[in-house]
Amino acid sequence: MANLINILDLSVEEIDRLMDLADDIMADPEKYNESCKHKILATLFFEPSTRTRLSFESAMLSLGGEVLGFSEAASSSSAKGESVADTITVVSGYSDIIAMRHPKEGAPVIGAEHALVPIINAGDGGHYHPTQTLADLLTIRHELGRMSGLKIGVCGDLKFGRTVHSLIEAMSRYDDNEFYLISPEELKLPGFVKNEYIIDKNIPYKETGSLEDCIGELDILYMTRVQRERFFNEEDYLRLRDCFILTEEKMKDAREDMIVMHPLPRVNEIQTAVDKDKRACYFKQTVYGKYMRMALILKLLEVEV
Numbered sequence: 001m002a003n004l005i006n007i008l009d010l011s012v013e014e015i016d017r018l019m020d021l022a023d024d025i026m027a028d029p030e031k032y033n034e035s036c037k038h039k040i041l042a043t044l045f046f047e048p049s050t051r052t053r054l055s056f057e058s059a060m061l062s063l064g065g066e067v068l069g070f071s072e073a074a075s076s077s078s079a080k081g082e083s084v085a086d087t088i089t090v091v092s093g094y095s096d097i098i099a100m101r102h103p104k105e106g107a108p109v110i111g112a113e114h115a116l117v118p119i120i121n122a123g124d125g126g127h128y129h130p131t132q133t134l135a136d137l138l139t140i141r142h143e144l145g146r147m148s149g150l151k152i153g154v155c156g157d158l159k160f161g162r163t164v165h166s167l168i169e170a171m172s173r174y175d176d177n178e179f180y181l182i183s184p185e186e187l188k189l190p191g192f193v194k195n196e197y198i199i200d201k202n203i204p205y206k207e208t209g210s211l212e213d214c215i216g217e218l219d220i221l222y223m224t225r226v227q228r229e230r231f232f233n234e235e236d237y238l239r240l241r242d243c244f245i246l247t248e249e250k251m252k253d254a255r256e257d258m259i260v261m262h263p264l265p266r267v268n269e270i271q272t273a274v275d276k277d278k279r280a281c282y283f284k285q286t287v288y289g290k291y292m293r294m295a296l297i298l299k300l301l302e303v304e305v
């Protein structure tokens with residue numbers, strides 16, 4: 001039984017096939033609208049979400065399946081002290097596939113050890129978010145037409161930003177990509193990502209505290225929110241939350257063919273005035289995310305259409 005805990009659970013070839021399948025679903029959604037009939041997706045969200053949970057649910061409903069689950073830990077028996085292992089064991093009996101989000105890093109690994117059905121990591125603490133990366137990869141392929149030879153700027157909270165960790169893991173497997181790690185000192189990319197996926201692979205990178213200094217070189221600017229929920233004290237969050245704000249003015253220095261991505265939710269880090277810029281791709285990313293999740297559900301349930 002296959003699970004998706006980390007984006008590296010999928011080979012580059014498997015990701016290519018998922019992107020091809022997502023493209024086919026987008027081109028002809030009716031062909032797939034009964035492909036998961038009588039299948040049940042459980043969405044177990046111990047942490048808040050809008051896009052990930054609802055796009056998973058929309059994906060399963062569009063495949064003709066059913067959904068059940070909870071959207072906050074407080075409405076599940078984890079509020080009474082039930083373990084992740086027991087919750088997953090029980091929900092395995094009610095569903096065919098489970099997407100789970102949890103504030104603790106590694107919780108989906110525990111889930112996978114106890115599940116009788118495929119487990120999808122829908123975000124674990126400040127660790128990984130592989131299905132956001134699937135959405136990001138399809139966005140890059142559609143908007144730029146290539147996955148290699150890209151100068152990729154990741155900006156903001158690189159310490160706690162799990163979408164950045166998974167994106168770097170994924171993009172480090174394609175040739176000739178370079179990373180620009182743009183963050184304040186306190187929110188730099190952690191060693192478990194930087195050492196293994198950039199330094200050990202001899203991938204060129206630059207660490208900087210200035211977006212202005214490098215925006216003109218980038219093919220992709222991946223903005224991120226400062227992750228308030230992962231800070232130990234509010235004072236540090238307030239000091240750092242507005243460290244980078246992308247404005248119309250800053251966009252004047254960017255290349256005409258650069259794309260701006262963001263996993264969302266956005267707080268302050270991209271001014272709403274940038275939304276109308278044709279280079280802004282973050283709302284398109286949310287749509288690509290639904291189709292990649294449809295493709296992933298089909299793959300993990302081994303449904304052939």
Ligand code: CP
Pocket residue numbers: 048049050051052053123129132263264265
């Ligand atoms: N990108 C993302 O994970 O958004 P949500 O937190 O709304 O699911």
